Amino acid sequence: MSIAVGASVVPVTHADPAQSSEASSATNAAPSEKEIEDLLNAPIPQDFDGLLSHMKQISRVAGATNEEVVQISEELKNADKDVKAARNAQESSKRKAAAAQKKLAASRVNVADIAQAKYRGATIDPVSAVAGASGPQAAMERSSYMNSLQDKNIRYLDTLDQDLQEAASANSDANISKFKADYRVNYLTARQTELDERTTQLDRLSGEIMHIVDGFSPADRKRWVDSNGPINVDVKAFLAGLEKKADGASTGDNDKAGNYAGAVAAAMSKIGAPYGWGAAGPDVFDCSGLMYWAYQQIGVSIPRTSSAQIAGGTPVSLDALQPGDIIGYYPGITHVGMYIGDGKVVHAADYGIPVQVVPLNSMPISGAARY
Template sequence: MASHRRPKQPSRTRVTVLTATAAAAVALGAQAAHADPKPSKKDVKAQVDKLYEEAEKATEQYNGAKSKQETLEEQVSTLQDKVARGQEELNELRDGLGSMAAAQYRSGGIDPSVQLLLSSDPDSYLEKASTLDQVSSKQAAAIKQIGDKQRTLKQQREEASTKLTDLSATRKSLGEKKTEIQGKLAKAQQLLNSLTEQERAELAAKEEARAKEAQKRAERSSEDRPTDLGDDAPQSGRASAALAAAKTKIGAPYVWGATGPSSFDCSGLTSWAYAQAGVQLPRMSQDQANAGTRLGMSELKPGDLVIFYGDLHHVGLYAGNGQVLHAPKPGANVRYESINNMPFQFGVRV
């Protein structure tokens, strides 16, 4: 006779294990199906170039904050010195008024107005002093001088306090920009490390060949001077001197925040070059954009500043015949490059 027993059901533990295994298999399959492919060498280069551009933009903001910090530190130091000297002068004036009071006491008593001035709340007296007839002319002059000095000291202390607050915010901004730059450069390096050694070598060789080709086009092999930079002469002696100084730095590495003499960022090179010509340019490319007369591309002469990108975060020196001499980006050296390789905004004649 056939058995009517029900088939044995799998245990709950077995069901759980089977379900989990099946779910994991489905998840792994879906993950494999949707996994992003390894980026190509071309994709990596595009991403790295974008990160380098963003890092350079942040570098110019860092340069601006650093320049502001240096200015604020100098201003704060000057104000603090003024406050210290002013307090000494105030103390001397008060001592002199105290000597008057002592002399009055010896001669028959202290003037009531002087008693009030030497009280614990002299400021309230200063507002009333002009209405007191019994104050002698000499005492009135001393009291006025003390009042003026107190008001000056108060203003200087308030100004110093404001500057210190601004300095603290600037230092914070400086640290944030530094972190941002380092993060972008680290991410760029991480992307480069995702390539094979051969792919990295090919990219480096291509970058080096591009730099050499630009330099080859811009220099004679027989003379240490440009060939295809055209016959245009600089508009001024300072522009000529700045360009000549920058040419001596061809091959120097780009380093963010650097101002020479062995490494540069973009505005570091232009400010250093013009400093050799006796001209002090602002540190930041956006400020250098306002350091002279703006020019269209057809008006450029050798030695003029050339400003690139909509936010004005890159600057170089016009070398002639459509060539720019600049510090391009992290991982590249000071070199000549076509003005058309970047989005030109305007030139600046210093």
């Protein structure tokens, strides 16, 4: 999303990508309203080098804000589905609780009948039943009958105990389901409010960038476009080279690593496409949107935001990069590009700068990931 706006190349710190990805979560906080206000109210430098530096600051802040807007938007895409699932679980738990309560009520009736029978003296203890029998056979029959009644009473009591436990569990599940559903609704409502606030901030930042860039003279616009040292690439010849390397991979060529004819070819096919905040193709892209779209073309789903793309893949050290690896830039990983081999990356840089190929180390690297 953000770009380095200056003629000099920033030295690369070869940090461990895994550590960089973990650290990004702590440093990728969106700027506060005051930080944005101060930045937008700062005087605009009159010299072009100063203006580029000023644009770099705005671009970095806009990048962090855009990343958060995209992340919240991704969460909200599944909001209806999540809430519906939570509500369905709640209703299912309520039905189970109602059924358990009905079953429990029936068990209580049976036990109440036993208690009332004993109260009325309708039961006879085993000794009295045998003693009052007319003979041995009658005594045996009475004893068997009394044992049967006793077993039935015990079963009623056991059933009551089981139904009590089931009712308590069902009610607990219903309460938990309701809590989860209510929590999800409240959480998403809060995130929607936060999204609205961040979107307003992004609109202000991107509006400032567009105002300045659209006012550039042709010479200044060229300096802006060339600020990362773009490399002219014959895309057709390059893609033909990718195909050749892919063929070599199938025959055991040592230079077989990487997704030559897949994600790289997709990303390279978009060289010259314009930049747009929050865009993920097919014609306009932000930095992570280009990565997301390119991998979509080969049926691979990757996270949508820059920091999540680096955190979600397999960490890769810079001395083991392969074409198709995603490179994360700047503290907090607010920008990404795709490594295409030979020390080059393809990326969507910023407003007014088309998708282009630049040197790998044209921006400070924070990590790399493979999918």
